[in-house]
Amino acid sequence: MSTLIEVDHLSRYFGKVCAVNDISFTLERGQVLGFLGINGAGKTTTLQMLSGNLAPSNGNIKIKDFTIINNPIQAKQCIGYLPDTPPLYKDLTVTEFLIYCAKIHGVSKHEIKKTLENVLQRCALISVKNRLISNLSKGYQQRIGIAQALIHNPDIIILDEPTVGLDPLQIKEIRQLIKKLSEDHGIIISTHNLSEAEEVCSQVQIIHKGCLIVKERITELMQSIKQCSLLITTKKPIDCVVLNAIDGVNAIEKISDYQVKINYLDSLDPTQSIIQCSLLNNWALIEVTPIKKSLEEIFISYIDKEQS
Numbered sequence: 659m660s661t662l663i664e665v666d667h668l669s670r671y672f673g674k675v676c677a678v679n680d681i682s683f684t685l686e687r688g689q690v691l692g693f694l695g696i697n698g699a700g701k702t703t704t705l706q707m708l709s710g711n712l713a714p715s716n717g718n719i720k721i722k723d724f725t726i727i728n729n730p731i732q733a734k735q736c737i738g739y740l741p742d743t744p745p746l747y748k749d750l751t752v753t754e755f756l757i758y759c760a761k762i763h764g765v766s767k768h769e770i771k772k773t774l775e776n777v778l779q780r781c782a783l784i785s786v787k788n789r790l791i792s793n794l795s796k797g798y799q800q801r802i803g804i805a806q807a808l809i810h811n812p813d814i815i816i817l818d819e820p821t822v823g824l825d826p827l828q829i830k831e832i833r834q835l836i837k838k839l840s841e842d843h844g845i846i847i848s849t850h851n852l853s854e855a856e857e858v859c860s861q862v863q864i865i866h867k868g869c870l871i872v873k874e875r876i877t878e879l880m881q882s883i884k885q886c887s888l889l890i891t892t893k894k895p896i897d898c899v900v901l902n903a904i905d906g907v908n909a910i911e912k913i914s915d916y917q918v919k920i921n922y923l924d925s926l927d928p929t930q931s932i933i934q935c936s937l938l939n940n941w942a943l944i945e946v947t948p949i950k951k952s953l954e955e956i957f958i959s960y961i962d963k964e965q966s
Contacts (some may be wrong), residue, residue, distance in 0.1 A: 660687045662736070662814050662844040663708065668717035669868075670703055677703045679868035680717070685844045687813065690836065692859035693848040694957060700868040701848040702742065705818050708846065709739040722813065735764070738812040742819045742848075744803030748792035752783055752802055755791060756809055763810035773809060781805040781835065797828030804835065815839060818848045833858050852957055866961055887949035888920045888929060893942035900939060904931045919949070 663685035670678040678700045685691050693701045706712035708719060710726050710733060719726040721733035747755050756777060760770050778784045781801045786794055791802060800820065807815055820836065821829045829851075836858050839845060849855055855862055864872035886908075890896065895915040902910055906926030911919040922928050929946060936943040 661685070662687055662722060663846075664718075664720040665708070666718045666720070668704070668707060668719065669715050670700075670707060670712065671715045676868050678707070678714075681865070681868075681870045682717075683863060683870065683873060685814065685846060687844050688840060689861060690840045690845045690847065690859045692855040692862040693846065693865060694850075694852065694855055694862055695865040696961065697850075699865045701865055702818055703868075704865070705739075705741075705816055705846065705848055709737055709816050710734045711739075735810070736813045738807030738810065738815045740803045740807045740815075740817045740820060742822065744799055745806070746791050746799060746802060749790065751788050751790055752778075752794075752805075753787045755802065756805055759806040760809045765810055773811070777805045777808050780808065780838070782831070795828075797824050797831065800824060800828070800832060801835070804832075804839075808839070813843060815843050815845045817845065819850065820847060821849070821851060821854060829854070864957060864961075886922050886927075888922065888932065889917065889945070889947040889949055890920060890932060890936075891917045891944040891947075892936060893944060894940065896941055897939060900935060901932065904928045904935060906931070 661684055663683075665681060665683050668678060668681050669676065681704065683691075693704065695701050703712065707714050708726075710730055713727075719733075721736050724733040724736070726733040747758070750758065753774065756774055757770060760773055765773050778787055781804055783798070783801055783805060786798055791799060794802070804815075804817070804820065807817070817836070821832050824832065833854060836845060836847070840858075840860075847855070847859065861875050862872065863870050890901075893916065896912075896918055898910050898912055898918060901907060901918065901920065906922045906928035907920055908923055909921040911921075913919060920928070920932065933943065933946060
């Protein structure tokens with residue numbers, strides 16, 4: 659994989675307010691990097707700096723071989739950007755608008771037709787290419803927004819809340835499109851939708867009060883902070899005092915006489931001991947189910963930790 663973006667100690671102030679505080683990260687080709695954070699965390703400000711729409715107060719942004727301060731034109735040519743509100747001219751047809759965007763991005767006249775056909779195909783817009791944008795659904799308008807970001811075939815695609823306001827079917831379609839695009843591009847997504855980040859991102863960064871508080875591959879994040887819990891279900895009443903004496907058991911939450919949730923230390927899995935204990939005490943064990951922690955729970959735990 660080749661490095662497409664290098665961000666080094668980036669900060670942005672609005673007066674005395676620090677919106678983004680000394681963040682650093684990289685983006686590789688084939689990677690989908692998710693920016694997660696609550697409202698006002700600094701996500702959109704960061705994306706605006708990466709796309710060259712907002713100057714940083716401190717730090718450097720390198721886009722491939724170009725710095726966005728010293729070589730803004732060359733750097734921006736490597737980027738396709740979809741802001742949170744798609745920048746559409748709704749009185750144009752889809753084809754007219756995308757040809758206009760191609761010309762703005764410097765696509766040569768003899769390449770425009772081929773480029774247009776390619777982006778219409780990739781974004782599933784062929785069936786509506788001659789329709790006015792104003793007459794299309796929000797889902798299609800979002801696709802057109804992504805298409806304008808792709809029209810010059812950039813190495814980097816930056817998407818700010820790409821599925822906000824869409825219905826479940828439209829969200830599924832946009833997620834599938836993002837996954838497909840990641841095969842040839844490096845993608846950065848800002849999102850509030852944690853299930854979306856879990857589904858489409860290869861790496862996540864949690865930003866809070868302008869600072870990066872988490873920066874990990876999503877598989878490693880889910881593994882390293884996994885919820886060490888078991889749901890125990892039996893036919894006969896469970897003795898919580900007996901369970902609590904087992905090595906590794908950290909806490910017991912009684913759901914009913916026949917079902918408990920056990921939290922345990924990651925370094926000492928008590929599953930086998932619990933099964934043996936159930937057999938010895940004739941509880942008629944029905945199931946032992948591991949409980950996985952969702953990305954939403956992980957996100958909230960990090961935010962709570964920062965605010966405490």
